[in-house]
Amino acid sequence: MGRTVTASMPMALGNQDADAGLVERYLAGDTSAFDELMIRYERQIYRVCYRFVENREDAMDLAQEVFIKAFEHLPGFRRESSLKTWLYRIAINHCINHVKKQSHEFVEVAEHMSSVRPLVHAQLEEKEQREHFRRMVQHLPPKQKAIIELRINEQLSYEEIARISGRSISTIKASVFFALEKLRKLVKDR
Amino acid sequence: MFGHLKPEDFVNLIEGGALPAKRKSHLDSCSRCGTKWTSMLAMHAEVTSLAADIPEPDWTEFRSAVRDRLLSRSMQRASAMRRWTGWSMQPGAAWALSVFVAVALTTGAFLWNRERTSSPAGVLEPLPLHPAVESNDADTVKAVWSQTALFDELVQLGDAEEEQLRQMIASAEKGTPYRQ
Numbered sequence: 178m179g180r181t182v183t184a185s186m187p188m189a190l191g192n193q194d195a196d197a198g199l200v201e202r203y204l205a206g207d208t209s210a211f212d213e214l215m216i217r218y219e220r221q222i223y224r225v226c227y228r229f230v231e232n233r234e235d236a237m238d239l240a241q242e243v244f245i246k247a248f249e250h251l252p253g254f255r256r257e258s259s260l261k262t263w264l265y266r267i268a269i270n271h272c273i274n275h276v277k278k279q280s281h282e283f284v285e286v287a288e289h290m291s292s293v294r295p296l297v298h299a300q301l302e303e304k305e306q307r308e309h310f311r312r313m314v315q316h317l318p319p320k321q322k323a324i325i326e327l328r329i330n331e332q333l334s335y336e337e338i339a340r341i342s343g344r345s346i347s348t349i350k351a352s353v354f355f356a357l358e359k360l361r362k363l364v365k366d367r
Numbered sequence: 368m369f370g371h372l373k374p375e376d377f378v379n380l381i382e383g384g385a386l387p388a389k390r391k392s393h394l395d396s397c398s399r400c401g402t403k404w405t406s407m408l409a410m411h412a413e414v415t416s417l418a419a420d421i422p423e424p425d426w427t428e429f430r431s432a433v434r435d436r437l438l439s440r441s442m443q444r445a446s447a448m449r450r451w452t453g454w455s456m457q458p459g460a461a462w463a464l465s466v467f468v469a470v471a472l473t474t475g476a477f478l479w480n481r482e483r484t485s486s487p488a489g490v491l492e493p494l495p496l497h498p499a500v501e502s503n504d505a506d507t508v509k510a511v512w513s514q515t516a517l518f519d520e521l522v523q524l525g526d527a528e529e530e531q532l533r534q535m536i537a538s539a540e541k542g543t544p545y546r547q
Contacts, residue, residue, distance in 0.1 A: 215430045223429075224421055233422045237429060244433045245440065310413050329414045347375055354374030357410040358403075364410070 196260035204252060215244065218261065221331065222268045228326045229272040231315065239275060243268045258340055265327065265341045273319040313363045321356040324349055372400045380404065381411050 202210035222243050227236035247267050254263060327333045335346045376390060394400050524532060538545040
């Protein structure tokens with residue numbers, strides 16, 4: 178256990194150094210640094226965005242906006258946190274704002290989907306159940322949803338999530354608990 | 368005794384952490400905490416299973432879209448700046464210019480206002496009255512009005528005022544008080 182921690186620490190620091198170098202190069206006008214930065218983080222940011230909107234086009238659009246925002250504000254990046262934490266923070270805030278703006282549309286889609294449900298064949302029931310559970314996850318409050326995604330799917334540590342969200346580790350753990358509790362109730366009420 | 372397990376305890380358990388012995392024995396004996404723990408574990412597994420199927424975009428296309436949008440936004444900003452200023456300008460320079468103009472205008476207005484209020488020429492002092500105006504003495508008035516300067520003033524008077532002045536002079540010559 179301790180071995181894993183000590184082994185991962187230099188790697189994290191190495192990543193931070195590499196990020197800092199890439200940022201410097203990008204700000205100095207090196208266009209290849211842009212691609213390298215994108216390659217490092219595009220998948221992670223896209224995945225987070227995807228889980229908020231659950232479709233490829235919107236996720237791509239959101240992820241692109243996150244990177245545009247990040248690159249435009251890169252000269253002002255104070256390096257108080259790692260680039261990864263900073264990018265995740267931008268992504269989570271952007272996705273939460275997007276979901277808040279679109280919340281009424283989510284309700285309409287959910288209602289439409291539930292009306293289609295009786296038409297689904299029995300062999301598709303498992304897939305349907307997964308879809309249904311996915312929709313229930315969409316109904317979590319955006320901040321709880323973000324924490325669940327970062328912890329369970331992105332497998333970020335509680336410390337990293339605490340830095341991204343600006344909350345304490347205890348609060349993050351409590352949020353995970355309440356999100357799972359809410360999902361349990363939603364499943365029960367189904 | 369102590370109460371049920373806290374949210375943090377459940378999360379630590381999910382993460383594979385161990386509970387202190389007392390809490391562990393509580394979990395084993397409390398049906399409420401036991402049920403909650405089982406359902407939370409199931410929910411955690413369900414959420415984890417959702418991670419698998421995310422369709423991947425074309426990453427080259429994704430990167431070039433970000434690059435194009437960044438470029439088009441910076442061009443939009445530059446052209447917006449040109450529309451305002453008439454020439455190409457960096458945002459920093461535009462800010463500096465606008466701050467300079469604002470400061471210059473404020474300072475100019477302040478100095479102009481101060482000069483106007485403190486300058487002796489600017490102060491509206493009461494004009495010195497002619498001694499005759501202050502005095503009711505008929506002889507003095509007569510002496511004053513007989514001066515040549517009087518004609519200059521008469522030229523500038525209206526008909527009614529001129530008539531009034533004539534009456535004043537006449538009454539002064541007679542030595543009777545002037546009545547309107």
